[in-house]
Amino acid sequence: MSAAKEILERLAGCPLPEWHHVEPLLRRKTLESGETLFLAGMAHPYVYFVETGIIKMIYETCEGDAWVKAFAAEDRFFASLAALLPGGVTSFSAVAACPAAVESLPYHLLDQLGDKHPQWQRALRKGFELYGFRKEARERDLLTLSAGERYQRFIEEYPHIAERVTDRDIAGYVRVTPVALSRIKSRIKLRQMEEKDAS
Amino acid sequence: MSAAKEILERLAGCPLPEWHHVEPLLRRKTLESGETLFLAGMAHPYVYFVETGIIKMIYETCEGDAWVKAFAAEDRFFASLAALLPGGVTSFSAVAACPAAVESLPYHLLDQLGDKHPQWQRALRKGFELYGFRKEARERDLLTLSAGERYQRFIEEYPHIAERVTDRDIAGYVRVTPVALSRIKSRIKLRQMEEKDAS
DNA sequence: GGTCAGGGTTAACCTAGGTTAATGAGCGGT
DNA sequence: ACCGCTCATTAACCTAGGTTAACCCTGACC
Known part of the structure; x- marks a missing residue:
């Protein structure tokens, strides 16, 4: 069972139809610690699912600082929302914080499946709901x-993340x-x- | 035409069915400057649509500081994502930053309509997409x-917001x-x- | 008119964090 | 064993922002 399938079906709360259409577009990638998954500035409409390891999402400033937006460990999904929107580009980079394995899916596929099947649409909405919920918490911490x-x-x-990253x-x-x-x-x-x- | 309908149909990109089911649950509320819309700690599964004025969402700390999470001006929607999730409560309060008028809808209604009609499900997903996009930008600003x-x-x-709030x-x-x-x-x-x- | 409250400004002082640099520990490569 | 690298720690110094308090201005109310 792929990490992507497991994560998406947990979001939907039910089995997802047409998985055989998804399978061929699912890309698996293993990364060494410090290896880059994607770079800020790219058009990059993909959603990632972490199988093992930890990915850090970082904002690099022109002064050379690298601020960590978030970590994604096992069983998490992530994407640059800005890059999913038509014509958008990522404003952050994704780098392995330790050896990692991830799966990715092109967002346009998920979008299409969402328009076709309510189960998929539901998975997507729940995904965004969860993402927003996490961002809300992060924003609160940074503010208060x-x-x-x-x-x-x-x-x-x-x-479990703190003890595995520098x-x-x-x-x-x-x-x-x-x-x-x-x-x-x-x-x-x-x-x-x-x-x-x-x- | 209600602000809610306008905003939701813009999200969906098409007319939304069964609006007559929505209308009776749509609540309109006018607020004076400084008046509270809802308080942190409440279960409050509602989505708000700003008709006129500006609502500020604030985190109040035990030291008495009030940090502003976000402003919502005309044509914006907002909600506490944490409060939309089952059993959740808001972690922030919403207060009018100047005289304002808002409309609200219970989230369970939107959820139901989403399960029934792909157009509604799409509006919801686009809404969360946009919400996440904005939070992503805010997070970046706070970090970098x-x-x-x-x-x-x-x-x-x-x-247009800066010149109207203190x-x-x-x-x-x-x-x-x-x-x-x-x-x-x-x-x-x-x-x-x-x-x-x-x- | 006078009074009062709230918002914005300014100054004085203090503290947390940034900056730079030196030091040492761990580790992979040769 | 040695080198070179990165990371963590510590110290010295500096700066931005927090804190407190005094002050002014405006607008609401009496």
């Missing part, structure tokens, strides 16, 4: 939390420099020591 | 731009305090003066 709080929430919420990437996600993240970590350690001493 | 750049982008991209709300959107925004503005003014002097 301090850097230290964002770090703590990240390691609590995604421990601190550098975590810093990019938390939106601080690696130096600042190191300081934040030592501050936390210090506080934990103090609490232990007090008790 | 400095406070000053975020302010400049905001007044360039949404001049600086206090703009500061909340840019994610700085009103004091810092004032400083940013005077810094920009200073730079413009210098450029004029140089030329």
Whole structure:
């Protein structure tokens, strides 16, 4: 069973018809750590499904910083929404944060199947619903939390990701420099020591 | 013609069937500036359509800050995605940033119509697509731009909103305090003066 | 007219995080 | 074993923004 099928049918909540039309267009790709899946600026209307490993989506600024928009680990799907819209291009790049295997499908195929079958349309809508839900949470964290709080929430919420990517990437996600993240970590350690001493 | 119908049919790209089933559940509400539409923490599975005015969506922290997630002006729709999901609650409040009139529809109705008619399902999917697209852009701005750049982008991209809300709300959107925004503005003014002097 | 409240500005001070640079640990390649 | 690389840490210094408080302006209300 392909990761794509599993993920899409979980979204739809039912089996999806015409999978035999999908199969031949499903591309599988394995990536080494650090290998690029796609680059910002490309027209890239594909949806990805993570089979194994972790993909990081990054915004690269002209100053050379690389801020991490999101991580996608096993069983997640992702895409550049901007690139799915007609004539759109990705504003971020996707890079393997550790050895990974992904599957991809062209969005126009999903779009067509959506117009033909309510089950597919439902899967797509649920997919966008979930995507929006995640983005809403990310936006809230960036707006309301301090850097230290964002770090703590990240390691609590995604421990399975935190332990498999570099601190550098975590810093990019938390939106601080690696130096600042190191300081934040030592501050936390210090506080934990103090609490232990007090008790 | 209601704002909701106009917005939804623009999303669908075609007329929507069974509008007579929608009409009786469509609620219209006018708000004075500062009046609350809904509060964070509520179960609130409704989609809103802005007829006139501007609604701000805000995250209120326990420290008493109010950060502005987004503004919705004329012809926009919005909802708390988290509250649309079964059992979910809003994590933000919606407040009129100036006198406003909105229409609302219960999401379960849209969900049902989506399951019945491909046109409705398409409208919903396009709606989520657009919502995700906007959130993606917001996330990028928060990750890659400095406070000053975020302010400049905001007044360039949404001049019709910028001139109708208070600086206090703009500061909340840019994610700085009103004091810092004032400083940013005077810094920009200073730079413009210098450029004029140089030329 | 006077008063009051809220928004915007400015100044003084403080803190968190950015910047640069030096140091050391881990690791693959030769 | 050695080199070279990347990553994490630490220190020194700097800057942007937070905090507090004083001030002014405007508009609503009495």
